[in-house]
Amino acid sequence: MTRPTLNELTAHDAFVQRHIGPSDDETAAMLDALGYDSLSDLTDAAVPRGIRRERPMTLDAPRGEAETLAELAEIAGQNKVVKSLIGQGYYGTVTPGVILRNILENPAWYTAYTPYQPEISQGRLEALLNFQTMVAELTGMDIANASLLDEGTAAAEAMMLVRKLARNKGDQFFVSERCHSQTIEVMRTRAEPMGIEVVVGDEFAGLPAEAFGFLLQYPATRGGVHHYADIVERAHGNDALVVVAADPLALTLLTPPGEWGADVVIGSTQRFGVPFGFGGPHAAYMATKDAHKRSMPGRLVGVSVDAAGRPAYRLALQTREQHIRREKATSNICTAQVLLAVIASMYAVYHGPEGLTRIARRVHRLAAVLAEGVRRLGYELDSDRFFDTVTVKTRDWGATIWETARVEGLNLRLEDDGVAVSLDETCDRATVEKLWTCFRQGSEAELDFDAIEAEVADALPEDLVRTSAFLTHPVFHQHRSETEMLRYLRRLSDKDIALDRAMIPLGSCTMKLNATAEMIPITWPEFANIHPFAPADQTIGYHRLITELERMLAAATGYAAVSVQPNAGSQGEYAGLLVIRAYHRARGEGHRDVCLIPSSAHGTNPASAAMAGMRVVVVACDSHGNVDVDDLRAKAAQHADSLAALMITYPSTHGVFEERVKEICSIVHEHGGQVYTDGANLNALVGLVSLQELGSDVSHMNLHKTFCIPHGGGGPGVGPIGVAEHLVPYLPGHSELDNLETAIGAVSAAPYGSAGILPISWTYIRMMGAEGLTRATRMAILNANYVAKRLEDHYPVLYTGPNGLVAHECIIDLRPIKDSSGVTVDDVAKRLIDFGFHAPTMSFPVAGTLMIEPTESESKVELDRFCDAMIAIREEIRAIENGDVPVEHSALRNAPHTADDLLGSAWDRPYPRRAGAFPAPGMEASKYWPPVSRIDNVYGDRNLVCSCPPIEAYQDAAE
């Protein structure tokens, strides 16, 4: 018997087989069903030879889970966790343990998808409704959305909103010099392509008449709490609108902007239990007046009713979104920050209004005591009215104080004329005393904490002290004990289908495994507790991780360099187009502004192009779902003088490897344009195809698709961009980065965007290595083709590529079924819930179809279970086609079935109750019960309610 070597027994590549669902036997059986001998035969047949990558992907060999985590721990150890009192929109916070473990570390929450299928998303929708209620009440506004990406981009979104709404048609937007500097940077980036001039100044020194909008910060970045009611009145007198960036914790003590006239309020909820994460991900928010709700960007959760009249939640007013409005959209937001919004909302549920007020009061008392001590040491303060941030005018001592504090383990903010200190809930008496020592610098004044505490008054302006109640809904009062909180979280997550229950076969969205080993590092303090503007010597580990990840992503795509700054795919698209724009401008061709986009493109593409100041020209697709090359050639020639870019998705959104992609890229280049490839479908390419070799110049990669960052119920995402050599000088800049003058401006508030979750993708790539990643791609193609094969006799598969094969996803066409039976895509999607599945992507890119993407992580057992369900549904449809069951009374139309529906005393439906509940054999023991039946979208949009409904609403429905 040959004895295996120690190295063989160590199995460094063991994770590859954990990540990939099908076993070797299952793989062989699926290949057999498709008529191929090996995985490489199948791949050779599916992926055209002409597009295969020539240069291999160079990555380190795979390492096991434990080895990888040990290596990452060593990298994390190069970061230094120091108490950061830098503020500027990022504050220390305590994530309650019950929230940390049961949300942030719980796959039931983090592996869920955006709640497009509301019946299986009631848990996260309720959490988001809590978020909206919390934000609306804290800000004193009528309505709030379900999160935006960060405070900087939320401010930019607000600028676009008020530009649309304001009667003042000037082209200036005034930004207070009291705003956080990173917000000002992002505003500048976003304003310029839209022809908006950002004027930064002192609002108390006069307001420009040409400004259509104003942005104020409350409290100001240096801590001062100012009266803005007069400014708002004057702005309104000029027909302009006012946006206020507000700190939600301060709003528990201060009169909310809604009570002194603000039109839009934005901000970050990071300090509600979400760690720094070196800049993100964090949930930003936006709240506005009821009159503006139809123009508000981002996701909005609303209350409606289900088929039985029960209150039920779902996404409201979806026609506002880029999916529908495309180049007419004023926002390109798709992925938001749902998981972080859920955490922030639960922080409010956990603490309640009294708890939040107590935290705020305590932080404020500490700041007041700190300020008084500093005054007694002989310093002058920037402002006598503040909440938690004290800016001390330090004369020539600033750098010395800053350095002393750093040595003492405290990060402060160094300003030109002083030092700013932002206190937070992690601070205490010892923090304040240590700060006094740093500021002392030779003073002999005696400082007694207790004595000062007893003497010093609050420093909030008396006429801005909050008097209105907030968080009055019972949900913010009922979960004070940990037991109640734990059970509330469990009750909500039990209502939802996430990857921890079943396959989520969403085409274009790539719901693959988010392995536990990949998730573990994100809550390590060395990654979680680092402020984005911490000194460089404390972030060596992060810089190493980011540099390595950028190199890994460059290897995977073939590009010369990568920037991880964009914090969603949509933001990557926007950044990539700005890079193209900057390149044209640098060559004296700044007039190039036409962006060709195939009709099949995802809505974010045209929306991003419009926001980058480009004109969208739509290119037709042929009957196979491919770009119509003749139309492309004609349009490229027609616009040759002004062609800036083509945006394509590869493989196409139809799930096909277009063979003529290289020709498409050359046509665009011949006419002076650049090629932007949407990398949402990179799952079908890694290891087999290099985007750069195809002729593409720039792409975004959705790390929350191909590279395993979980979808978190609708975000966080990360959308790094990769660029070819000639575009490297234009990658996103940031005042915290020392990149070239040629860089485009900041597209995210933090220099590395949502850095806190980058360890997930780093870990994935490290554990897979080049071979493992390539195998994952091949398996994704196998799984998709297996599903297509099993379903093709039952549903037409809409588009196929070479040899009748699909890429990593397939579209099945339900339009003929609708004609023959009246059964809709919705009916099939909702009936799948009865089988325990999340529906595939509905009606994208073709209305009336379902797009299925199984990913490499699903085993054959799960694929068969799904295919069996789809085939059983086809049989139910046949009964309708045959006239045996009327469609209106069918199980399909009545789906999904709640326990309540099935146990009701009357039963007059033409199918047995059991067929409603257990449509497949063996479901009885592990049945997923939807909490509501089909939700009425139209009712919800007509009767819009976007905050927690009163408890009586549920009682009424029960009666």
Ligand SMILES: Cc1ncc(COP(=O)(O)O)c(C=O)c1O
């Ligand atoms: C083809 C395509 N492009 C772009 C996006 C936008 O990505 P994100 O949601 O990360 O903004 C998506 C999202 O699903 C997509 O499917």
